[in-house]
Amino acid sequence: MIKRRQFLGSLSALGGGYLLGAYGQAFGAVASGASPDGTTIPSASVIIDKMGSQWTVKNGVIYRNGTTVGTTYNVSLLLWYGGKMWHIGTGGQFYVCADLDVWLPCSDPRVAxxxxxxxxYGINGHYDYTYTPAKLVSILKGLGCTTYRVGCTDDPAQISAVSKLAQAFQSNGLSLLVLINMGIYDSTGNLFPGESAAYNRGLQAAMAIANALKQYGVTMYECGNELTRQNATILDFTNAGTKVIDFNNLNWPIMRGAMRGMIDGVKAVQSDAKCGINFCVADIGAADALWDGMQPDGSGGHPKVRWDITTWHNYEVYGDIFNIGIDGSGPGFDLPTYCKARYGVPFMITEWNTGPEKAQDYRASYITKTLGSFYQQRKTHNVQSVMYYILDSGNNTFGIMKDGVALNPPYSAFASFISSNADN
Incomplete structure (x- = not known):
């Protein structure tokens, strides 16, 4: 959450976020009777999922507990992998079982x-830090970070500040991921009247930002910040977002228009730039619908949102991203594996941390443990970058520095892990 106040407000709005994590842990025990990860039919005759349901294939059709699952035919392989059920037909196309037993096209999730x-290794920061660009370069190099995420609107003062950062980073071999911090609300705080208005505003802002930054080698942009988690877009903040019906159908076109506008604005200026769309918790219901041009009401044929990088926010309250819970009422699944197979683009975790109330010793331990998990999966899950939130939060909550002074032990834990685990 690039804006400090937005992040604190979002934690308050989530409310039940801690419950999501608790449910995910609880279902770990329930899942002990599931078939081993990677089980297939054939050679097995039955696959048991984490809910204890029995999956079988008869005459090329898939059944769960004796009832057909969606529409399937000519199934040659049923696969249990990463907490999800997948199948491939005689035509060679893989599919994954998604919400409401709909089978969505994808690639083989087992391919590393x-x-x-x-x-x-990356970290978040703000455009209005008192650190000079040279000082920030020095800090990042001292930490071992190579990627820095910073938000920017098309306000000239913000563009100027981020341009100076980009110039300093370019000459020092560091990468900048620029969050285009526009969304579904106009300058007065009101929702845009429709998809077209949101699209045009996003297009305008993205073109202004990309035009200013392209000369400094910026090639990565994140188009909007947590747009699926606004009051106008999510129906219940305690839902994990695995179902498209978790989202507001009326305001969906406004969000879609803003995302499309920002992507098109960047591409109009830099055709080879990479654009990401970020999601939170387990928002695959939103991601799938946007990718396929669907509305939460199930209607299709709408404009598709296609991104070059899938970006995600993964705070501790959301659960382990490699085994994240389904709306607090179902077992966990491997979200980066799902995204790798569904969208076929690199994956970035652009915000991660524990909660603001945690003690510094706890934060340090969480940093070491979580970086270890991310690092272990980077060569199989197409995880391109993980960006800690945040360098300096102006207090002792999220940051690992304050006014240029290291906050230990979190700072040391972060720097020590990077120095001991090469990015190669």
Whole structure:
């Protein structure tokens, strides 16, 4: 959450976020009777999922507890992998079982994909820090970070500040991920009247930002910040977002228009730039619908949102991203594996941390443990970068520095892990 006040407000709005994590842990025990990860039919005759349901294939059709699951035919392989059920037909296309037993096209989730080395370690910051660009470069190099995420609107003062950062980063071999901090509300705080208005505003802002930054080698943009988690877009903040019906159908086109406008604005200026869309908790219901041009009401044929990088926010209250819970009422699944197979683009965790109330010793331990988990998966899940939130929060909550002074032990835990685990 690039804006400090937005983050604190979002934690308050989530409310039940801690319950999501608790449910995910509780269902770990329930899942003990599930078939081993990677089980297939054939050679097994039955696959048991984490809910204890029995999956079978008869005459090329998939059944769960004796009842057909969606529409399937000519199924040659049923696969249990990463907490999800997948199948492939005689035509060679893979599918994954999504919300409401709909089978969505994807690639083989078992194929390991390694993101290019060199930008795995990242951190968030603000455009209005008192640190000079040179000082920030020095801090990042001291930490071992190669990627820095910063938000920017098309306000000239913000563009100027981020341009100076980009110039300093370019000459020092560091990467900048620029969050285009526009969304579904106009300058007065009101929702845009429709998809077209949101699109045009996003287009205008993205073109202004990309035009200013392209000369400094900026090639990565994140188009909007947590737009699926606004009051106008999520129906219940305690839902994990795995179902498209978790989202507001009326305001969905406004969000879609803003996202499309920002992507198109960047591409109009830099056709080879990479654009990301970020999601929270387990928002695959939103991601799938946007990707496929669907509305929460189930209607299709709408404009598709296609991004070059899938970006996600993963705070501790949301649960383990590699085994994240389903709306607090179902077992966990491997979200990056799902995204790798569904969208076929690199994956970034652009915000991660524990809660603001945690003690510094706890935060340090969480940093070490979580970086270890991310690092272990980087060569299989196409995890290109993980960006800690945040460098300096202006207090002792999220940051690892305050006014240029290291906050230990979190700072030391972060720097020590990076120095001991090469990004190669």
């Amino acid at each position: 994909v390694a993101a290019p080395a060199g930008m795995f």
